[in-house]
Structure formats: C-alpha cells, structure tokens
Amino acid sequence: MRFSRQVLLLQIGVVLLVVGIGVALVSALLSRTLTNQYGERALAIAKSVAVDPVVVANAAAKIPGGALEERALAVNDVNNTLFVVITDDKGIRLAHPTPSEIGKPVSTPPDVALAGGDEVSAVQSGTLGLSVRSKTPIWTAGHKRVVGEVSVGFDVADPTGAFNQLLTITLLFAGGALLLGAGASALLNRRLRRVTHGLEPHELTELLYEREAVLHGIGEGVLAVDETNRVSVRNDEAERLLGTELPIGASMAELELSPRLHKAVAEGRPVDNLLAVAGNRVLVINSRAVRLDDRPIGTVLTFRDRTDLDTLTRELDGIRALSDGLRAQRHEFANRLHTLYGLLQLGHHTEAVEYLQTLTDSSSARPSELGDAVADPYLQALLVAKTEQAQEKGLSLKLAEDSWVPTTVTDPIAANTVIGNLVDNALHAARMGPRRPATVEIGLFADGSTLHASVVDSGPGVPADLRRTLFDEGVSTKIAPGHGLGLALARQAARARGGDVWLADPGEGETGALFVAKLPGMLTEDG
Numbered sequence: 001m002r003f004s005r006q007v008l009l010l011q012i013g014v015v016l017l018v019v020g021i022g023v024a025l026v027s028a029l030l031s032r033t034l035t036n037q038y039g040e041r042a043l044a045i046a047k048s049v050a051v052d053p054v055v056v057a058n059a060a061a062k063i064p065g066g067a068l069e070e071r072a073l074a075v076n077d078v079n080n081t082l083f084v085v086i087t088d089d090k091g092i093r094l095a096h097p098t099p100s101e102i103g104k105p106v107s108t109p110p111d112v113a114l115a116g117g118d119e120v121s122a123v124q125s126g127t128l129g130l131s132v133r134s135k136t137p138i139w140t141a142g143h144k145r146v147v148g149e150v151s152v153g154f155d156v157a158d159p160t161g162a163f164n165q166l167l168t169i170t171l172l173f174a175g176g177a178l179l180l181g182a183g184a185s186a187l188l189n190r191r192l193r194r195v196t197h198g199l200e201p202h203e204l205t206e207l208l209y210e211r212e213a214v215l216h217g218i219g220e221g222v223l224a225v226d227e228t229n230r231v232s233v234r235n236d237e238a239e240r241l242l243g244t245e246l247p248i249g250a251s252m253a254e255l256e257l258s259p260r261l262h263k264a265v266a267e268g269r270p271v272d273n274l275l276a277v278a279g280n281r282v283l284v285i286n287s288r289a290v291r292l293d294d295r296p297i298g299t300v301l302t303f304r305d306r307t308d309l310d311t312l313t314r315e316l317d318g319i320r321a322l323s324d325g326l327r328a329q330r331h332e333f334a335n336r337l338h339t340l341y342g343l344l345q346l347g348h349h350t351e352a353v354e355y356l357q358t359l360t361d362s363s364s365a366r367p368s369e370l371g372d373a374v375a376d377p378y379l380q381a382l383l384v385a386k387t388e389q390a391q392e393k394g395l396s397l398k399l400a401e402d403s404w405v406p407t408t409v410t411d412p413i414a415a416n417t418v419i420g421n422l423v424d425n426a427l428h429a430a431r432m433g434p435r436r437p438a439t440v441e442i443g444l445f446a447d448g449s450t451l452h453a454s455v456v457d458s459g460p461g462v463p464a465d466l467r468r469t470l471f472d473e474g475v476s477t478k479i480a481p482g483h484g485l486g487l488a489l490a491r492q493a494a495r496a497r498g499g500d501v502w503l504a505d506p507g508e509g510e511t512g513a514l515f516v517a518k519l520p521g522m523l524t525e526d527g
Helices: 003-050 053-061 066-079 157-195 201-217 236-242 259-267 307-345 349-362 377-392 412-432 486-496
Strands: 083-088 093-095 119-126 129-139 146-155 221-225 231-234 271-278 281-292 295-305 396-399 439-447 450-457 500-505 514-519
Touching: 003 053, 003 066, 003 083, 003 129, 003 146, 003 157, 053 066, 053 083, 053 129, 053 146, 066 083, 066 093, 221 236, 236 281, 236 295, 259 271, 259 281, 259 295, 271 486, 307 349, 377 396, 377 412, 377 439, 412 439, 412 450, 412 486, 412 514, 486 500, 486 514
Parallel strands: 396 439
Antiparallel strands: 083 093, 083 146, 119 129, 129 146, 221 231, 221 295, 271 281, 281 295, 439 450, 450 514, 500 514
C-alpha cells in the first residue's frame, strides 16, 4: 500500500476514533444529566405537594383517597408525571393513580423520606414500571413531626426520549465532523502527493542519498537557486571555488560574487563556458534554467576551475607574441641583408656604406636595447614582443628613461600577466585616441624585491562612468564582445602576490590613462 494511502487511512481512523470517543462521552454525560434533571424536577413537585395544608392534614389524620387522591391526580395531570403517591408515616399509600393500590405499602423503601430527608433516586422499578422518582417527607407545622411522604416519578421513557433527540443531533454533528475530517485528510493526502510528486518516502530517501553523493562526489562546483534567486542547493566545491560561504536560503543579491555570475542568474538564460574571476581563480561557468511541468523552478550553475589552464594559455600567448615579434624582425633583417648583398654584388660599395649608415641612424631603439635598464630576459622579451606588436599597428611603445630593473624576476608568468595586460589595454586606448603620434610609455622600477610598473598611453582616458567598475570582469571600452577580463586578471595576479593594480590617473589632461602596478617579491635581491 502506498504511503499516501496509509496516511489517509490513518488520519481517517484517528478522526473516527476521536469522534467515537467524543460521542460516547457526550452520550454518557447527556444520560446522566437528563436523569438528574428529571429527578430534581420530580423532587420539586413532591416538595410543593408536601407543603399543601390539605395534604398535611389528611396525611396526619391518615385519611386515604378523597381530597388526597384529588390533589395527587391534579398534580399528575398538570405536570404529566407517571405518578404522585402520598403515604402516611408507616409507608402505607393514601393516594395512588391506581385506586386498588391505596392502603398498601409502597414498593420501594420510604425510610430516608420518613426519617426527614429528601431522596432523589435514579431509576427504580415499582408497580408502574421503571421510573425516575424522588421522595420528600411531609412535615407538620413548624417541622415538628413527619406524618408521611410524597413520591413523584416520571416515566423512564421521558428522559430517554429527550436523550435520543439530543443524541441524534450529536450523531449528526459527529457525522459532519467525520466527513469534514475525512475530506480534509483526503485534501492533505492529495497535497502531499503533489508536493512529493508522487514519490514514496523510501524513494525520497534514496534521492537524498543520491543527491548528496553526486553533489559532494564530483569535482565541479554546483549552485542551484530557486525562482526567487535564493540559494537552495550547493556543494562544498562551489564554496571553495567562489571563495565565499553560500548559506541555504541566502539571496544571491546579498552575496559578494562575480558580476557575470549575478548577471547569469538574473537573466535565467542558458550560459556556456562563461569566464569569470573569483578571488584568485578563473572559473568557467555554465548555467541552465530548470523547469518542471512548464513552470520555472530555478537555475542551476556549475563551475570549473581553469586557473592553471588560463595561466598556461597566457604563458603560451606571451611566447607566441615573442615569436611573432622575432619573426617580424627576421623578415625585416632579411630584406635589409638582401638589399646590402645586392649592392655589394653590383659593386656599389659607396652606396652600400651609405645604406648601412642610413639604417644605423634611422633605426629606433627598442626597449630591450637600452643598455642595462632592464636586465631580466623575460621582461626584455616581453618588451620586444609588445614593441613589434605596437609597430605593426602604427603605434610607438617606449620605455621610460628612468626605468631601472637590475635583477631578474622570480615569477615570469605573473609579471607577463600584469604588465602584458596593462600594455595591451594601453595600446588599444592609444590607437583609438585622437592624439597622433599614438604612443605608450612603460616604466619599470625596482625597489628591493618589489617591482613597480607604470603604463601611460596617449588615448582619451577612462570615462567617468567606468572608473569605479573598471577592474570588474565584463567591463570594457572595447566594442567587440568577449573582452573585459584583462584588467581583472591583472589585478587578480597582483593581489595573489600581495600587490595590487590601480588607476593612478584617469587621463583628463594632455595624456591618457596612467595605470600603476605593485608586485612585491617579484625580483631577486641580488643580480
């Protein structure tokens, strides 16, 4: 039997038991109350008869029938009693509804009444059958002496009829309560099936075990929010990757998470392989809206850590940029050598000398060729690659004259990430700016083991509405999609080493924006 049906039957059984016990208690209480009420009524009638002067006089004189009989019958007719019996002080009937019973002893003991006390009996059997009766003594004037008793009884059918009437009403009410309880139980059972989607308790238990095993057994972070964007499910990996606690029931708006993550949840649209920065990690986010019976019930997001892969990718990009720069240089030098070789082959020695002199005078100094200003080979390679990249775009990349880095870097990848992204942004700003020639100047400075870098461009500067959110992922001045991670990654890499990247000058004057980076522990102490 299904659990929901067991619950329904149990609830109906409980309601039936409660109603049955209630009806039994009410029945017993009604029966006792009605019997007492009829007994008290009989006693009141008996007392009214016992104080009648005619009754007292005839009872004291022990005169049967006559006036006593008339009085008894009159009271009997008015009150619709079963009997009104009057006796003398010996218990001999002086008045009775049946004349043949006059002069005979009463059928029930009159001792209590003849002793001067009132007696309210429950149900007793006499010559007229079962009745609810009461007895009271007949006193002479001044309560000096008991001269007899008055007994009044009602047919037991009278309280029984009243009881049956009240019991019928009670049973109708109980039946209505039973139907109401059964209906409420049926509705509750239906609600239970709908809420649990028809699943049995053991199936719910298995689902719980499976959910816990899946959530905490996979290597990805899982976060589920309901239709009101409150956290409903999350695993430990999600908290670890996002670097923050995700309390169940917390609103997503209250959590300090990536703006891209907030946007993915707010829009509720499918998202594939969205990159976002969380603390020192680069995460890949996938989002899916969940619907049940064509009704939206929330959103499920999964997170994968691609920090290591992103680091390798950035390192590969740096090597590719360096190789592209070297290839461009090789092509340029090859063309010059071919020209020089041709002049020499044709015997134009004077022209060859003049050509070499022209190449020497017109060649622009590259950052890596400025003496010992930058001793680290990785920084030199980065500057060469970015210089070639700038020349290809018609830009000029210069190394500040006061730059001085006499030692080598300890983390080339982090240095390439921070400086490379700052230079890329500066080149883009300079190319899009109105000033010509478009230039970018980079400064590298050593302070013990700390490397300081400054990058300034000739672009239009940073708009005022972007200055507060410039380092948030997804914020970019580029029109093409897929941008907005460079500065966020640069700041992330710097802060991972205890440093930082910030906008020192938004560029409202004659120059463009100035960005400054501080990288503690990036340089070796000795050369």
